[in-house]
Amino acid sequence: MQPPPRILVTKIGLDGHDRGSRIVATALRDAGMEVIYTPPWQDIETVVGLARDEDVDVIGIGSLATDHLLVPKLMDALKDAGLDHVCVVVGGIVPEVDERDLLTAGVSRVFHPGSSMQEISVEVSRLAQCAREQAPEII
Amino acid sequence: MAKIHTEKNKAIDRPGGPSPQSSTTAKERWQREYNKQIGSTEPVYNRSGVAIKPIYDRHDWDGSHSDTELGYPGQSPMTRGIYPTMHRGRTWSQRQLIGFGIPADYNARLRGLIKSGVSAVSLIPCNSVYRGFDADQVPAELLGTCGVVLNTVDDMDACFEQVDIADLSTAQNDPSPFTLLALLLAVAKRRGVPWSRVTGTSNQSDYISHFVANHMFFRLALPGARRVLVDHIAFTLEHVPGWNPLSVVGQHMQQAGATPAEAMAFTLSTAIQYARDCINRGLDPEQFFPRFTFFFDISISVFEEVAKFRAGRRIWESIVREQFEVKNPRAGRFKFHAQTSGVDLTRQQPLNNIARVATQAIAGILGGLQSLHTDSYDEVLSVPTEQAARIAIDTQNILREEAHLTDVIDPLGGSYYVESLTNQMQEKITSVMDRIEGCGGMYNAVQNGVVQTMIGESALAFQQRIDSGEQTLVGVNRYQDESQATPTAGLERTAPERISTHLQTLERFKENRNQSTVRKALDQLAHAANSDSENVYAKVVDAAVAGVTHGEIVACLRREFGDGAPLIVP
Numbered sequence A: 001m002q003p004p005p006r007i008l009v010t011k012i013g014l015d016g017h018d019r020g021s022r023i024v025a026t027a028l029r030d031a032g033m034e035v036i037y038t039p040p041w042q043d044i045e046t047v048v049g050l051a052r053d054e055d056v057d058v059i060g061i062g063s064l065a066t067d068h069l070l071v072p073k074l075m076d077a078l079k080d081a082g083l084d085h086v087c088v089v090v091g092g093i094v095p096e097v098d099e100r101d102l103l104t105a106g107v108s109r110v111f112h113p114g115s116s117m118q119e120i121s122v123e124v125s126r127l128a129q130c131a132r133e134q135a136p137e138i139i
Numbered sequence B: 001m002a003k004i005h006t007e008k009n010k011a012i013d014r015p016g017g018p019s020p021q022s023s024t025t026a027k028e029r030w031q032r033e034y035n036k037q038i039g040s041t042e043p044v045y046n047r048s049g050v051a052i053k054p055i056y057d058r059h060d061w062d063g064s065h066s067d068t069e070l071g072y073p074g075q076s077p078m079t080r081g082i083y084p085t086m087h088r089g090r091t092w093s094q095r096q097l098i099g100f101g102i103p104a105d106y107n108a109r110l111r112g113l114i115k116s117g118v119s120a121v122s123l124i125p126c127n128s129v130y131r132g133f134d135a136d137q138v139p140a141e142l143l144g145t146c147g148v149v150l151n152t153v154d155d156m157d158a159c160f161e162q163v164d165i166a167d168l169s170t171a172q173n174d175p176s177p178f179t180l181l182a183l184l185l186a187v188a189k190r191r192g193v194p195w196s197r198v199t200g201t202s203n204q205s206d207y208i209s210h211f212v213a214n215h216m217f218f219r220l221a222l223p224g225a226r227r228v229l230v231d232h233i234a235f236t237l238e239h240v241p242g243w244n245p246l247s248v249v250g251q252h253m254q255q256a257g258a259t260p261a262e263a264m265a266f267t268l269s270t271a272i273q274y275a276r277d278c279i280n281r282g283l284d285p286e287q288f289f290p291r292f293t294f295f296f297d298i299s300i301s302v303f304e305e306v307a308k309f310r311a312g313r314r315i316w317e318s319i320v321r322e323q324f325e326v327k328n329p330r331a332g333r334f335k336f337h338a339q340t341s342g343v344d345l346t347r348q349q350p351l352n353n354i355a356r357v358a359t360q361a362i363a364g365i366l367g368g369l370q371s372l373h374t375d376s377y378d379e380v381l382s383v384p385t386e387q388a389a390r391i392a393i394d395t396q397n398i399l400r401e402e403a404h405l406t407d408v409i410d411p412l413g414g415s416y417y418v419e420s421l422t423n424q425m426q427e428k429i430t431s432v433m434d435r436i437e438g439c440g441g442m443y444n445a446v447q448n449g450v451v452q453t454m455i456g457e458s459a460l461a462f463q464q465r466i467d468s469g470e471q472t473l474v475g476v477n478r479y480q481d482e483s484q485a486t487p488t489a490g491l492e493r494t495a496p497e498r499i500s501t502h503l504q505t506l507e508r509f510k511e512n513r514n515q516s517t518v519r520k521a522l523d524q525l526a527h528a529a530n531s532d533s534e535n536v537y538a539k540v541v542d543a544a545v546a547g548v549t550h551g552e553i554v555a556c557l558r559r560e561f562g563d564g565a566p567l568i569v570p
Helices: A019-030 A044-053 A067-080 A096-104 A117-134 B007-013 B026-038 B103-115 B153-159 B179-191 B207-212 B222-239 B251-256 B260-280 B285-291 B302-323 B352-366 B386-401 B416-438 B442-447 B450-467 B496-512 B515-529 B536-545 B550-561
Strands: A006-010 A034-037 A058-063 A087-092 A109-111 B120-123 B169-172 B200-202 B246-249 B292-298 B336-340 B371-373
Touching: A006 A019, A006 A044, A006 A117, A019 A034, A019 A058, A019 A087, A019 A117, A019 B450, A044 A067, A058 A067, A058 A117, A067 A087, A067 A096, A087 A117, A096 A109, A109 A117, A117 B450, B103 B120, B103 B153, B153 B179, B169 B179, B179 B536, B179 B550, B200 B246, B207 B222, B207 B251, B207 B260, B207 B442, B207 B450, B222 B260, B222 B285, B222 B442, B222 B536, B222 B550, B246 B251, B246 B260, B251 B260, B251 B292, B251 B450, B260 B285, B260 B292, B260 B302, B260 B416, B260 B442, B260 B450, B285 B292, B292 B302, B292 B352, B302 B336, B302 B352, B302 B416, B336 B352, B352 B371, B352 B386, B416 B442, B416 B450, B442 B450, B515 B536, B515 B550, B536 B550
Parallel strands: A006 A034, A006 A058, A058 A087, A087 A109, B120 B169, B169 B200, B246 B292, B292 B336, B336 B371
Antiparallel strands: none
16 A cells, blocks of 8 residues: 655744644644644755655745745755755745746646645645555665 | 623523523514524624624623713713714714835825825835835835835935924834834924924834734844833833834734734733833823724724724723723723725635625724725735725715714714613633633733634634625625626736935935944943933934944844744634
């Protein structure tokens, strides 16, 4: 049997509104995934380090202010660390113009307010599967 | 505690239940008709978990105790309002949040508002400021996107350039250690404005709400934050008598997921904690209670919010009078600012949010608020645009001057439903407060994560009601209109060149100040933090006057008191 998907739910930057990330973390856990949850204000290096050490498939970033503007930097850092296969999703208040930039930078999906927990679980689980298929073989 | 009479409410939980009387009364005939047409229905509950009947009558509330339960506005128990004239005399302060870009941007918008007749303003700093940093300590792309970047006395001066700060009521989002007020006092000193004419409110003074809910504002470890708040209250009572040093915040907790009853309970328990801390510091309750203010969220659950505010007023008045035995009649006034709830707004079909905000605002007005912020409909899309902010202001103008909402004081008073609900909300609120007391008061309860767990559970339960469709959200789980494209918000972001100019200004400020004065002020601040006999906030103000920056003051106190790490219960 496949081990369950491993998801890092976190927030980078300066904002601290974490109602959404807490609810999503609980919903993913209830859906059978293994969730690594952090408090807000993580820096990019910490997130990359956690993603590597915890061997996560998907990183979920909550952004209620403008912290998603830092996500392209996170994408670069993941690439530099050889973690391109890890899928990144962003949830929260993300204006349309910014969403385009995030998708261009390699973000898999942006969840806006009103997304149901069911929708998020299904998509995150699918992305985790993709990430595993893309992950380099460990020899 | 003001006695409420609830024995009349016994039969409430069974809308379809039999009537206690045997002869056929009008009520029984109605009940039969009702049951025939509706069939057996699931009980309806409000957000706080109170079962709501389809109709209320004199069996639920008969008015026989109205003298003690309600009284008249401005009199104990203040259920109907805290002033004799309420909105007939003076409506409410129309206080919109402003803060954007660099000080010059803030100043331009502020002067525009003052020109349009506004006398109460707000100051919302950048998230970097909230986290306790100067502009040169954070990623530049985040600067000025959510609030104004200000770190020094020069920045504060620039924010209020050509604005008379004397008697201008300024609400500052200024968490512990209250550096913004310190910078404002430094500007007043520079301009020769006496501190007695500096008026306004420290909006974000409630560190407990930051520890629990709005983590962004939490800067100093719990014991340090506790110490600084009491010193701040002591300092302003003595030196800045027109300032409200404390705003106890229920808004963060309700936005984080607490039910309206829980949010009110947590707020009142927090206020009790602060009052006890002030008394332990030797402050006079007759003096400090009149300076306590409150800040709440208004959800779209209209009658529940009205009842929440009425019950809150009544509980607070009795706490001040009975528990703290305060004689000053001003002390029991439950003055509150309220903000319409952003959590109720939707990204789908966002113009609908204008209707939501108006509905929430009506609930707050009928609940007897003193000050109101109406959200912009586009807050779920981005930081509000100027056009949307204008609609939010006009929503208040319409409600105040077109809708006849202010003609009568406490217009829902005496309604069987609202009075019964006010009593039931009071019971819910006091039962949560009793639980907090059982934990040894609010400080201990939040240290142990009790409050955080309750909020998390309520947030999850509400989300499940939306996901299951039990709670309708128009455009989200019902009445979706795919043809309505989400409008692209007109994003206003500060040009990167303006931010780099501002960073250069900060660098020059740091170079040109008297370095030995700065060092001395920081030493004295650190010393005061470790001495029980000194007022540490007085040293924060001295430091601001000496040219110490916001980030330096916070860093110093973080070293002395410990960094504030909120307790997060996932």
